[in-house]
Amino acid sequence: MSVNIIPVPKELKQDPYGGSAVFKAVMYVPEKWIASAKAFASYASSAGACFSICAGEAEAGQAIRVIRVTESAAQKYSGGYEISVGTSGAEITAADVTSFNHALATVFQIMKNVAGTHSEIVLPLCRITDGPDLSYRGMMVDLARYWHPFEFLLSYVDTCWYYKLSALHLHFTDDQSYTLPGKAFPNLSTSGRSYSFEEIRRLNKYASDRGIEIIPEIDVPGHNSGFALAYPELFGTKGIICQHKDSVDAVSAVFSEVCDLFPYSRHIHIGGDEANLRKWLDCPECMEYAKSTGIDTSLPGEEICDRLYVNFIVRMAAAVKEKGRIPIVWEGFPKNMNDLVPRDIVVMSWENFYQITPDLLEAGFTIINCSWNPMYIVAPDVKWTPEEVCDWSVYKWRPVHPGSPFIGSSYTSGPSDQIIGGQLLAWGDRVISMFAGNENEGARVELGLLLERVPFLAQNTWNKDSGLVYNDIRDNAAAVSGRIGRIALGRVSDM
Ligand SMILES: [Zn+2]
Numbered sequence: 001m002s003v004n005i006i007p008v009p010k011e012l013k014q015d016p017y018g019g020s021a022v023f024k025a026v027m028y029v030p031e032k033w034i035a036s037a038k039a040f041a042s043y044a045s046s047a048g049a050c051f052s053i054c055a056g057e058a059e060a061g062q063a064i065r066v067i068r069v070t071e072s073a074a075q076k077y078s079g080g081y082e083i084s085v086g087t088s089g090a091e092i093t094a095a096d097v098t099s100f101n102h103a104l105a106t107v108f109q110i111m112k113n114v115a116g117t118h119s120e121i122v123l124p125l126c127r128i129t130d131g132p133d134l135s136y137r138g139m140m141v142d143l144a145r146y147w148h149p150f151e152f153l154l155s156y157v158d159t160c161w162y163y164k165l166s167a168l169h170l171h172f173t174d175d176q177s178y179t180l181p182g183k184a185f186p187n188l189s190t191s192g193r194s195y196s197f198e199e200i201r202r203l204n205k206y207a208s209d210r211g212i213e214i215i216p217e218i219d220v221p222g223h224n225s226g227f228a229l230a231y232p233e234l235f236g237t238k239g240i241i242c243q244h245k246d247s248v249d250a251v252s253a254v255f256s257e258v259c260d261l262f263p264y265s266r267h268i269h270i271g272g273d274e275a276n277l278r279k280w281l282d283c284p285e286c287m288e289y290a291k292s293t294g295i296d297t298s299l300p301g302e303e304i305c306d307r308l309y310v311n312f313i314v315r316m317a318a319a320v321k322e323k324g325r326i327p328i329v330w331e332g333f334p335k336n337m338n339d340l341v342p343r344d345i346v347v348m349s350w351e352n353f354y355q356i357t358p359d360l361l362e363a364g365f366t367i368i369n370c371s372w373n374p375m376y377i378v379a380p381d382v383k384w385t386p387e388e389v390c391d392w393s394v395y396k397w398r399p400v401h402p403g404s405p406f407i408g409s410s411y412t413s414g415p416s417d418q419i420i421g422g423q424l425l426a427w428g429d430r431v432i433s434m435f436a437g438n439e440n441e442g443a444r445v446e447l448g449l450l451l452e453r454v455p456f457l458a459q460n461t462w463n464k465d466s467g468l469v470y471n472d473i474r475d476n477a478a479a480v481s482g483r484i485g486r487i488a489l490g491r492v493s494d495m
Contacts, residue, residue: 001124004479005109006455007164007462010077015125020112021087025051025119026063033066033100035209040104043158046487049111050118064107066092066100077131083107085123099131101211102164106130109162109480134394136368136421137461138167138215139454141446144174145428146439147192149495150199154206155447155488161210162484163458168207169215169269169423178226180216180261184253187230200261208264215267215328216258220251221312222275236286238279243308244289251312252319259323266326267346270316273330273354277305309333310340317345328368331355338363346420353401357411361418369422373398377426377453379446380434389456390470394422415464424457426450440495447492451485 001020003012025044029037034055041051057065069075075095076082081103082093092107094100106128114120141148141156153170160168172180177190181197195203207214218224221241228237234250236242241251259268280286281301286308291297295307310333317327321344328346332354343364349357350370360367369375374384374392392398398410413419426449431442455477459466 001112001122002479003110003124003126004476005106005128006473006476006480007459008466008468008473008476009106009128009130010080010463011127011129013127019087019125020122021085021090021125022062022114022120022122023090024063025049025121026054027051027066028054028056028063029066030057030068031055033068033097036097036101036104036211037066039101039161039206039209040108043108043487044111044121046490047108047111047483048113048118049121062089064090064092066094066103068100069093069095075131076129079135080129080131081106082130083126083128085126087125090123098166098211101161102130102132105162105164108483132164132166132462133464134419134421134461136167136423137165137458138169138368138421138423139165139450139457140169140171140370140423140425141450142171142174142425142427143179144171144219145176146431146442147177147179148443149440149492150195150203151492151495152443152447153195153199153203155491156450157203157207157210157212158488158491159447159451159454159484160207160212162480162487163454164462165212165454165458166421167213167215167267167423169217169425171217171219171269173218173226174223175225178224178230180218180258182254182257182261184257185231185250188226188254190226197261204262204264213267214262214265215269216262216265217269217271217328218254218258219269219271219273220316221272221309223271223273236283238276238283240275240277240279241312242283243280243286243312245292248289248312248315252315255316255319256323259320259325267328268320268323268325269328269348270313270320271330272309272313272332273350275309275332277309278302280305280308306334306337307340310337313345314341317342331360335359335363338365341365349397350425351401352397352399352404352406352411356405357397357413361413361416365418367419369394369397369419370425371397371422372400375422375424375457376400377424377446377449379426379428379431379442379449381430382449386453386456386474387470389424389453390460390473392422392456393460393464394419421461422457424450424453440492444489444492444495447488451481451488455481
């Protein structure tokens, strides 16, 4: 029986004769991991196997037995798992709920049905020892430019789970809509285009059971005309959030609330891209505030703006850190401001324009690779192919911004622990015009584009350098992609 797994596991020892064994669709699981095992069972049922999940570590016989070990107990790969399938039993060994979910995703990729029954499965005789190289393996979806019904969010989590991604970054807000519910500033939520408290609670549980971190983003101080529409007296009407004590306190309160809304999220994204900073210079109130924070307002306008911008980012980051979370920003502050930005703010490096990656590295920042080329999916007229995603690595950037010094070429760093991973990013800028009146179809097309590329993102973040070429990975991906495609796209097919 052939064994196809994406991302390709570190070690896969197969029975030399390609043998397999039939198992009862029964899993014995440590009590605290039952929710994850039940999530697996729901996936398995969509593939025709009805699993019984039992608490405990019984003598499993022809069932699957899960063993919880401590991290130090001879785990070959940090955050890793082991699967051992022999003729007398199948065992999963994992240290935490995340690595247990990775093991479950592998089992789901390699299990086959037994014709005529839902109560048995076939597994290949094998031993898999596996673990990720990089801690951040992500997928971002812009939920603000057009409306994505809630079910899409669950499909993104399914996709992350299946390919062992660590994070689903959701760009909840932008000029077009503010899709989160809120209590402190309820008018921020765009009517008819925001998720309910109950949906966010459901999303958190769904992702947490599957070992996926949701990273919510509120994009400030630009990209958020909804703030001005809802509370003009507080946030101003200049296309950027006005800075004075009340507005800065208000946005800090929004971030505190977002932390509470997403209790399992270790990271909170505070945006920080493409703001029209010069608008602050025209506002007497903002300039007064600049003075009050110690900024010398006789400096050149550009420097005042950069200092105000950094002041804002640092304040929002502080609100996030106060809740014990890690703030993330887009690469948006110039190199000469680095001394003012705490190094515990993680930077998503995307344009290599506002600040270039080598300067961020030299300054000591922790970085996530969001290289425009080939990681951006601007649905539906996407520019980069799955093969290009396959050729990408977390150490490689190909800018698209004409002002980048690396335009027309690329930047490749050496291996660096400061680069913790990378992600695909789906932006729906053109969906509204191209799918006018049928945004759900646009969202499905976008999900299809993600599903085509995620296997290669997963491969290149789970394995820094597997030595595999596109054709090898493509064949593996083709073998496993059908099962998740049916689940993720099937869920949203009739919307
Ligand atoms: Zn102002």
